[in-house]
Amino acid sequence: MKRVIALVSVLGILIGLTLVLSGCKSEAKSYPSKSISIVYHSSAGSGGDIFLRNLGKALEKQLKQPIVIENRPGGGGATAWGYVAKAKPDGYTLLGISSTIITGPLQTPMDVNYKSFKPIAQVFYDPTVIFTSSKSEFRSFKEIIEYAKAHPKEMKWGAGSPGSAESLTLKYIMNQVGAEIQVVPFEGGGDVAVEVMAGRLAAGIGEYAEIAHLVRSGDLKILVGLGSERIPGLPDVPTLKEEGVDFVFEKVRGLMAPKDTPDYVVQKLVDAIKKVYDDAEFKKYYTESNIIPLFRGPEELSKVLDQQNEFFKSMIGK
Amino acid sequence: MGLFAQALKVVLQPSALLANAFGVVVGIIAGAIPGINASMAMAMILPFTWGMDVIHALLMLAGIYCGGQYGGAITAVLIGVPGTTSAAATVMDGYMMHKKGKSGKALGMALIASTIGGFVSAAVLIVLAIPLAKVALAFGPAEYFGLAALGLTLIASLSGENIYKGLLSGLFGLLLATVGIDPFAGVSRFSFGIPNLAEGLDMIPVMMGLYAVSEVLEEIEKRIPRQRIDERASTELPTAKEVLNLLPLIAVCSLIGCWVGVMPGAGASIACWIAYNYAKTVSKNGHLFGTGVLEGVAAPECADNGVTGGAMVPLLALGIPGSNSTAVMLGALVLHGINPGPLVFRDTPLIPYSIFVGLFVANAFMFLFGLLLVKPSIKFVNAPESVLYSGILALVFTGAYTLTNDPWPIIVTLFFGVIGYFLRKHGFQPPAIVLGLVLGTIFETSLRRSLTLSNGSWSIFMTRPIAAVLSTATILSLVFFFGKRYLPKRSRA
Numbered sequence: 001m002k003r004v005i006a007l008v009s010v011l012g013i014l015i016g017l018t019l020v021l022s023g024c025k026s027e028a029k030s031y032p033s034k035s036i037s038i039v040y041h042s043s044a045g046s047g048g049d050i051f052l053r054n055l056g057k058a059l060e061k062q063l064k065q066p067i068v069i070e071n072r073p074g075g076g077g078a079t080a081w082g083y084v085a086k087a088k089p090d091g092y093t094l095l096g097i098s099s100t101i102i103t104g105p106l107q108t109p110m111d112v113n114y115k116s117f118k119p120i121a122q123v124f125y126d127p128t129v130i131f132t133s134s135k136s137e138f139r140s141f142k143e144i145i146e147y148a149k150a151h152p153k154e155m156k157w158g159a160g161s162p163g164s165a166e167s168l169t170l171k172y173i174m175n176q177v178g179a180e181i182q183v184v185p186f187e188g189g190g191d192v193a194v195e196v197m198a199g200r201l202a203a204g205i206g207e208y209a210e211i212a213h214l215v216r217s218g219d220l221k222i223l224v225g226l227g228s229e230r231i232p233g234l235p236d237v238p239t240l241k242e243e244g245v246d247f248v249f250e251k252v253r254g255l256m257a258p259k260d261t262p263d264y265v266v267q268k269l270v271d272a273i274k275k276v277y278d279d280a281e282f283k284k285y286y287t288e289s290n291i292i293p294l295f296r297g298p299e300e301l302s303k304v305l306d307q308q309n310e311f312f313k314s315m316i317g318k
Numbered sequence: 319m320g321l322f323a324q325a326l327k328v329v330l331q332p333s334a335l336l337a338n339a340f341g342v343v344v345g346i347i348a349g350a351i352p353g354i355n356a357s358m359a360m361a362m363i364l365p366f367t368w369g370m371d372v373i374h375a376l377l378m379l380a381g382i383y384c385g386g387q388y389g390g391a392i393t394a395v396l397i398g399v400p401g402t403t404s405a406a407a408t409v410m411d412g413y414m415m416h417k418k419g420k421s422g423k424a425l426g427m428a429l430i431a432s433t434i435g436g437f438v439s440a441a442v443l444i445v446l447a448i449p450l451a452k453v454a455l456a457f458g459p460a461e462y463f464g465l466a467a468l469g470l471t472l473i474a475s476l477s478g479e480n481i482y483k484g485l486l487s488g489l490f491g492l493l494l495a496t497v498g499i500d501p502f503a504g505v506s507r508f509s510f511g512i513p514n515l516a517e518g519l520d521m522i523p524v525m526m527g528l529y530a531v532s533e534v535l536e537e538i539e540k541r542i543p544r545q546r547i548d549e550r551a552s553t554e555l556p557t558a559k560e561v562l563n564l565l566p567l568i569a570v571c572s573l574i575g576c577w578v579g580v581m582p583g584a585g586a587s588i589a590c591w592i593a594y595n596y597a598k599t600v601s602k603n604g605h606l607f608g609t610g611v612l613e614g615v616a617a618p619e620c621a622d623n624g625v626t627g628g629a630m631v632p633l634l635a636l637g638i639p640g641s642n643s644t645a646v647m648l649g650a651l652v653l654h655g656i657n658p659g660p661l662v663f664r665d666t667p668l669i670p671y672s673i674f675v676g677l678f679v680a681n682a683f684m685f686l687f688g689l690l691l692v693k694p695s696i697k698f699v700n701a702p703e704s705v706l707y708s709g710i711l712a713l714v715f716t717g718a719y720t721l722t723n724d725p726w727p728i729i730v731t732l733f734f735g736v737i738g739y740f741l742r743k744h745g746f747q748p749p750a751i752v753l754g755l756v757l758g759t760i761f762e763t764s765l766r767r768s769l770t771l772s773n774g775s776w777s778i779f780m781t782r783p784i785a786a787v788l789s790t791a792t793i794l795s796l797v798f799f800f801g802k803r804y805l806p807k808r809s810r811a
Contacts, residue, residue, distance in 0.1 A: 044361030162504025
């Protein structure tokens with residue numbers, strides 16, 4: 001027994017020394033020279049996590065270094081964001097973002113928000129859609145809104161949790177068209193889809209990716225998309241703009257870095273990201289997952305986040 | 319049947335078997351470590367399945383899923399810490415059996431029950447997957463409320479001697495579940511301005527604190543050096559007769575698990591309590607539950623593996639994952655260009671059927687590896703008290719840290735450890751607290767959702783058929799409990 005303990009401690013010391021020494025190695029000029037972690041605010045297995053794991057795998061091929069996805073859930077996102085905001089700005093700790101980085105800090109007071117980070121790039125957007133059961137009598141967005149206006153507070157619609165991007169945009173749309181509905185909050189789009197299919201809810205709002213297969217199978221139909229353009233593969237679904245509501249919402253998926261990350265690091269990452277869209281495996285993933293490639297560089301991303309922040313801020317008090 | 323044979327051929331290829339077996343081993347280990355559960359292990363393995371054939375990838379994930387459901391029982395029995403939330407009910411009798419020295423019987427029973435639960439649910443799936451998809455749609459907020467209410471009646475029977483202390487414990491658990499963002503109003507409740515409380519309390523650190531840390535504190539206080547575990551813990555497995563006697567119970571609880579699994583909003587952490595409650599209500603030994611009876615181990619264990627098959631129904635037939643584990647499987651399917659949902663049975667029927675067959679094989683592997691693990695794992699806790707308890711603390715706090723890679727869960731674990739210690743000392747019931755916490759969220763949201771849908775009318779819980787059955791079962795469960803408890807006394811008097 002004693003011998004085993006001695007052996008283990010010697011091994012431990014050796015491993016410790018190796019770690020310390022490798023940490024001391026002077027930072028090579030060429031970035032990246034070691035593995036990069038991308039921190040995300042929800043647990044392993046969530047939609048955003050799976051996205052990052054796939055993006056990471058495609059980025060690995062470009063950057064020639066391993067990419068590790070680190071899940072730091074908790075605190076409504078604050079755990080992950082606080083961690084990255086305080087991380088060494090050397091490009092080896094990055095942050096994966098979704099629209100929650102805007103809505104989270106608006107809902108719960110936190111020490112961090114999207115402005116605590118340096119934008120790298122938006123990589124994709126998640127199309128948000130309004131859908132109903134295919135058995136529903138409503139054939140278009142206009143029809144369902146007409147009904148809602150004629151029957152105030154009668155219709156029940158499903159959406160994500162109250163402070164979520166979906167709930168807030170739905171509230172905005174209803175204000176715009178002047179209709180009053182009752183919104184029943186759910187944890188996610190899948191739950192809303194079940195309720196809509198079963199006929200307990202008149203309609204729902206959610207990510208297209210979460211319900212795409214149910215649209216294809218003919219169980220759900222999409223009334224309108226919230227993006228600036230029609231969704232690829234759904235040429236018959238109008239956008240909200242085409243239906244007469246001047247509003248666009250595109251859920252951001254992208255990467256940010258600690259505030260003082262050097263520009264050459266950001267540039268290197270931006271260049272690498274631009275190339276991942278052509279990666280055959282990755283392409284297969286994003287096409288199948290129904291998320292739309294949309295590249296926006298640091299300045300543009302920052303602008304989009306500002307806009308969304310203004311919008312959600314104005315909605316949250318209402 | 320042709321499809322079934324085809325699937326069998328695919329699943330029994332050596333490489334497919336290897337993937338499946340590897341998954342089971344990873345799952346058992348992940349499940350046994352508190353703080354790491356099957357879905358986390360699955361997410362970590364997922365990127366490595368890219369290059370694999372889709373069926374191999376799914377079999378590996380299904381293996382992790384099944385293995386993880388059993389793995390949680392190992393730590394639940396041996397150190398009184400549920401390795402996964404679905405093993406929380408197993409602690410009740412499993413750990414007591416271990417304390418009485420019947421560790422092998424408890425672990426063996428957990429393994430046999432888990433395996434049968436897995437087999438039953440896979441069989442149900444093969445026969446009923448497509449019709450069950452329609453059933454899944456029938457579960458709305460009113461039904462979830464009924465399920466949660468039925469589960470909560472267990473608080474009464476978990477109360478032990480003093481029913482008031484039991485009810486207070488349950489209420490405390492429910493209260494803990496309200497911490498975090500109000501699911502309807504979107505405002506923060508009871509978070510005292512602490513950002514870490516914004517999302518509410520994570521079940522795992524609370525459970526580890528209440529179960530493990532408080533127990534260790536209690537043991538330290540006793541300071542009675544007990545014998546080494548090899549003198550008190552036997553590796554003897556349950557006899558064939560013991561297993562045969564429990565077969566009817568195991569069959570029913572497996573179906574309960576399967577049924578709860580089909581409901582996309584419920585899951586194994588609820589199924590195990592419903593099954594435990596059922597077993598306690600129908601068993602002749604009901605009053606002995608919580609003191610270390612075999613039924614108390616068998617019921618929750620077969621239910622939580624019964625969930626695995628049930629959970630495949632909403633995943634495959636509707637494309638809606640009911641839990642994190644099935645969400646990862648959805649990710650794997652999507653990654654390989656397969657769209658689960660009503661069309662999967664028409665377009666790529668080999669995929670669902672391979673998963674069904676794969677679940678059978680995974681459960682067989684689980685039984686095999688589980689059996690091999692019984693003796694070494696009992697030997698492992700066969701350490702002197704001081705080593706064992708410091709080992710438990712190290713394991714618990716490491717597990718807490720891995721949850722979010724951040725010290726917060728450690729603080730929560732410690733906090734609830736101290737609370738649990740004082741509550742135990744004064745006769746309150748930590749399991750009732752955990753039950754309240756597990757069911758609190760679903761209880762609240764489904765109640766509020768139902769009442770919104772019904773425009774405030776409570777009749778929704780009686781006019782919808784499944785909800786009515788559950789409401790009635792809830793009431794009967796209470797009547798049974800109070801009847802059993804108070805009637806004999808009166809007749810004696």
